[in-house]
Amino acid sequence: MYINQQKKSFFNKKRIILSSIIVLLLIIGGAFLYGKSLLEPVEKDSKTTVNINIPSGSSVSAIASILKKNDVIKNEKAFQYYVKYKGASGFQAGFYHLNKGMDLDAIIHKLTSGATSYAFQITVTEGAQLTQIAAAIADETKYSKKQIIAKLDDETFINQLKKEFPDTVTNEVFNKNIQHPLEGYLFPATYPFHDPDTSLEDIIRAMVKQTNSYVETYKSEMKKNKLSVHKLLTMASLIEEEATEKADRHKIASVFYNRLKEKMPLQTDPTVLYAAGKHKDRVLYKDLEIDSPYNTYKNTGLTPGPIANAGMSSWEAALHPDQTDYLYFLAKSNGEVVFTKTLKEHNKAKEKYITSKNEK
CATH class of the missing domain: 3.30.1490.480 (Endolytic murein transglycosylase)
Incomplete structure (x- = not known):
């Protein structure tokens, strides 16, 4: 009986020691994992x-x-x-x-x-719409997207820009049905700012100033082509939004100019998406019925203003379109663009490269 009690007491002590060791190991392991977590990123996949x-x-x-x-x-x-x-x-x-x-x-x-010489920088990409640029500014500054858009649409501020850049910001930005007066006027580039408290007005001003510098460069060519700055930026934006990496922008420009000459609607899908105020991978037939002056399926001529900003390659294409008889184009799934002269040829290309692919 006494021996059994001794054995029982021994095993209880052993169990307690073992449990203590396990608890200790768990505490050490937990502390190690916690300490390791403190060395890791706050948000692993964050790029902001x-x-x-x-x-x-x-x-x-x-x-x-x-x-x-x-x-x-x-x-x-x-x-x-x-x-x-x-x-x-x-x-x-x-x-x-x-x-x-x-x-x-x-x-x-x-x-x-070593530090950089600038407090922050804002990158404006080619083909960016004003709302996207506002988001990019908000990401790098203390200003909210709502504040930025309000400033970009502020008539008093825009009139100040008209005085500073009279050749670039003209009365055309206030054309009837314009959604955002400065849409297309904020040039795609990377803008470093050295003062962390740079005002919102100066941030926007720097982007318009960059556009103005290129307007000065191309002034004689615009005059030769009878293009106002507003019309150049509008055409360039349509080219920018339609072009793929493999697209010949000068040929796309030729299609747009040819259709304008024939008084045909431009029928370019990005204008429908701009009118709808949202991005979609595919434009459906019902989308083409959107009642908007930006919908180039329902209206002839250019849109009231640009639908995005445009890079220099699209400016060049708008100023120097190829001389062709093309009236149609479509993009294949690999990004290549097929140009055609008649509706019959276009429908044939559509059947070959788009409709038949979707049915498979």
Whole structure:
């Protein structure tokens, strides 16, 4: 009986020790995983730029505080300990452009490699519509997309731009049925800004100024072609939105000009999507019935204004279209564009490259 009690007591002690070891291992493992998670990105797949300024003479703890405040790191102490563990030093003052997808190693490398000369930069892509540009500005600044669009549509501000850039911003931006007066007037480029408090007006002004510089370059050619700036930007935007990487923009331009000459509707799908205010992979027949002056299936002539901005290749095509007899074109699934002269040829190409493919 006594021996059995001893055995029972021994096994109980053993069980307690084993349980304690397991709990201890779980605590250590949990602490390790938690510590490891603090070194990982705040948002692994994030690509959004976070602009920060590290003042001269900032300590590691001050830098950690700035990073945490901007939600670039998860924990200040973890950053400080990791810097000490890595033996990192030589952090430099200035502007940095980080993102929440960076881990601590990437952040430390960036901060010790040297700052940039600009506080933030905004990239405006070719074929971007005004609402998309507003979103790009909002991503890099303190201004909301709603504030930006309101400023872009503000008549008082636009009249200021008319005075500053009279050859570029004309009364045509206030044409009847224009959705956004400055649509197409914000040139595609990357714009660095050195003052973190740059006003919204100056951000927009820089983009219009870039357009104005190209207007000055092409002024004589526009005059020769009897194209106003507004009409050039409108035509260039249609070419930009229709062109694929493999498309010959000069041939596309020739189709548009030929149809205008014949008083045929341009029938270009991007104008329907612009009228609808949304992007779709395919334009359906019911979409073609949208009642809008931008719908080039229901209206002849150019749209009231540009439907997006355009890069230089589309400007060039609008100014120097090929001399052809083409009245139709369509894009194959591989991006190649097929040009035809008659509706019969166009329907044949459509059957070959589009309809038959969709039925398979």
